[in-house]
Amino acid sequence: MVIRNVYKVEVDSGVESVLLPFKTTVSLTEEVTVMWRNNSGMMVDCNYFKELQLRQYKGRTEMKENYKSRDFSLTLKNPTDRDRGIYTCTVYRKEKILAEKQVLLNVKADSPIIAIDFGSGYSGYAFNLKPREEGGETQLKRWGKEVGLDSPKTPTCILFDEDKQFLEFGYKAKTAYSNMTEEEAEKHYFFEDFKRNILFMEGHSVYMEITLLSLDIEFCIKESLEHFPDVLNMGLFIRRENQNVININKDADIE
Template sequence: MRKLLAVLLFLLYACRDSLTVKVEVCKGEPSVVLPCQYSQKLEEIVTVKWSSFDLDPNTVHQRQEADDLRGQNEIFKGRTSMAPLALDSGDFSLTLSEPQVSDSGVYICSLRHETEEIMVSDVQLIVTVIFPLWAIVLLALLAVLVLLAGGVLFNFRQYFMSVYRVEVDSGEESVLLPFKTAVCLPGKSKVTWRTHDSKVVHINSLNFQHQQHRQFKDRTEMKKPGKSRDFSLILKKPTDKDTGTYICTVCDYWSENISTKKQVLLNVKAGPDSLIISIDFGSGFSGYAFNVKPRQEGGETQIKRWRNGLGLDTPKTPTCILFDEHAEFMKFGYEAKTAFNNMRGEEAEKHYFFENVNMAVHGRVSKSKDLQINLLFWILSCPLLTCLSMI
């Protein structure tokens, strides 16, 4: 039997994923909008800050109760604006007028409250220009020079890229998240690697383990930067769960002022023998779907069809389960409901019938300990085993 990597996707909570947004605009356009949406309600007065860490000072725009542009970089003077009710609506999008080619880069939208700063989104702005014929010829000549110097540029590419992309197959021994910088740094620096949702991946400290997220325990390693200014991180045994945006921040050890910051987009490709299962346990109805092959190999999502013997054929079944008098599983869904309804009074009293499995799991139905264990085990294993048996 093939080795299968089972990924259970419980759709009980909505998950928020912050990925880099790419915005392209041609030079000459009157303005461009850098999007940033924040769904949570702001209970306290905070500061919304747009910044670009390739600039010094890095402030592009800042808003609290009103615009605060005292620390704004000179190249953005009179060119940025936000909606008047941005803090109330949660729409922190920034409008940049008269975009220039030099404006291209990564812009960070973050929320600041006292000493805490949370990144909301990051936008990669690309400002292009339509070249005339003479410029195309000139670029062709420059391309020849670039090819001659390609080897040198390749060796130093990590120093200049603001966003670096890495792709690796699941099952590899390790993957390198590169970060080299030419920025002049203070004598002692604190280096912190985090995910886009602020999970601590690694800190260049001897006692960082208590801050490190459990997903990365004993799986990270970073060389001592020294004079090389190499803050690259080694992530061991990568899986598709590690796919996402990783942010490395280098700041002064004492003042914690940020010196430089870069992102790495990691994509860990799942193996060809992976099995993906999606299970939905609802209060009224439940169902599941699965895929045994990647989409690029022609794999299609298979949805379990449920029938009640009365001509119904639905993608979901009632969330009902029936156990016998010994707390052993008997039937689920339509079959459980039909079987229990056909039982007479004395026979029905000997059985355990749940119309809402979610309530039973959360302990709202008082039954025997063995019954609770069997109920939970069935919920976690039965749909997966059913899918495996259909392969």
């Protein structure tokens, strides 16, 4: 049986319930079986065989059983983005299909947004956990508490140990390096103001600078993701101070 039309339903995540409509013009009696299945073919609800209902739908569905009006619409409670997909309602008697309809459900998740400003001198980021909610507030990461400051940005600098492993970024990197003895400092790698130098370099130096750039961006991303431990879908927007396209080579050596 070929189904040409798919009815589309779209709701926001967090709503109390969503209705997946199904009505047919076919005359029906209580002898028919009406079954809703998800796009994996698993049973969501049915007028019989309740014991076969998929676990994730237990206690969350309510199907109309109005044989007179031929209405077998399904109410799904507390829909989430996990419930997205095509739902098929099939009416059959014995092995003969009498009517069938598909409904495409889209549950819009409130994906958070992170904005990273990576500058030549200073960098920072801001985030909004629920951008589509009224009153959803954008929060700005504050830096410099370890040095008695409260700044919306931190210096674009990075510190590595003698094995070229990442140690610190921003104020922490600058403070740690400044507090080192001359002997200790010689065993570490400290870089700052390197972003602005990329356009004037050639050869291997470019790869080194771009590697530092990528590591700094990676640090900001990882730092900001700590605010989203349970988020699966996220929009990430990176603003650069110039319009140059940079291909990041993370395997370049730091020398």
